[in-house]
Amino acid sequence: MKVVAFGASTSNSSINKTLAAYAASLVPGAETEILDLNDYEMPLFNEDREAMFGQPQPAFDFIEKLESSDAIVVSFAEHNGTYTAAFKNIFDWASRIKREVFQHKPVVFLSTSPGPGGAASVLMSANQSAQFFGADVKASLSIPSFFENFDMGAGELSNPEIKQQLILTMNKLLPSV
Numbered sequence: 001m002k003v004v005a006f007g008a009s010t011s012n013s014s015i016n017k018t019l020a021a022y023a024a025s026l027v028p029g030a031e032t033e034i035l036d037l038n039d040y041e042m043p044l045f046n047e048d049r050e051a052m053f054g055q056p057q058p059a060f061d062f063i064e065k066l067e068s069s070d071a072i073v074v075s076f077a078e079h080n081g082t083y084t085a086a087f088k089n090i091f092d093w094a095s096r097i098k099r100e101v102f103q104h105k106p107v108v109f110l111s112t113s114p115g116p117g118g119a120a121s122v123l124m125s126a127n128q129s130a131q132f133f134g135a136d137v138k139a140s141l142s143i144p145s146f147f148e149n150f151d152m153g154a155g156e157l158s159n160p161e162i163k164q165q166l167i168l169t170m171n172k173l174l175p176s177v
Helices: 015-025 047-053 057-067 085-097 120-133 160-171
Strands: 002-007 031-035 071-076 105-112 135-143
Touching (some): 002 015, 015 031, 015 160, 057 085, 105 160, 120 135
Parallel strands (some): 002 031, 105 135
């Protein structure tokens, strides 16, 4: 099984990218590929640019990476209660190429933040719109207070209850026996 994972942020120190990579590593026997959204930088989407210049190659590349997977893990960073501008832009361009961006693949949505809310607002938005973009959401989980619950040195969740929740969440990507 190949799992493609990414944090929906372009920050070099993104805790959501850290969480996505860690979560993907918990899928037993999976080959994982961690995407960096910085590799998909494009002009801000609008219909005028699309009509004038066409669709940018990085949007096609992003879709191709998702196509190459058996399952997808996304950890959403939250900016002012919603998606980061960078993720939204990539998603807008990609959805113009293929509306069902997630291509009916099994998906786990995650979110985290330094605060107690764990970016739950953006996670709720993602879950509500998932059906319109071909996401077969198997589970979602918000991790509150990231730095209190994740040991950056060890590269893993230090809170045993949350770690167990994440393991159970990630196991939902496994094919049913």
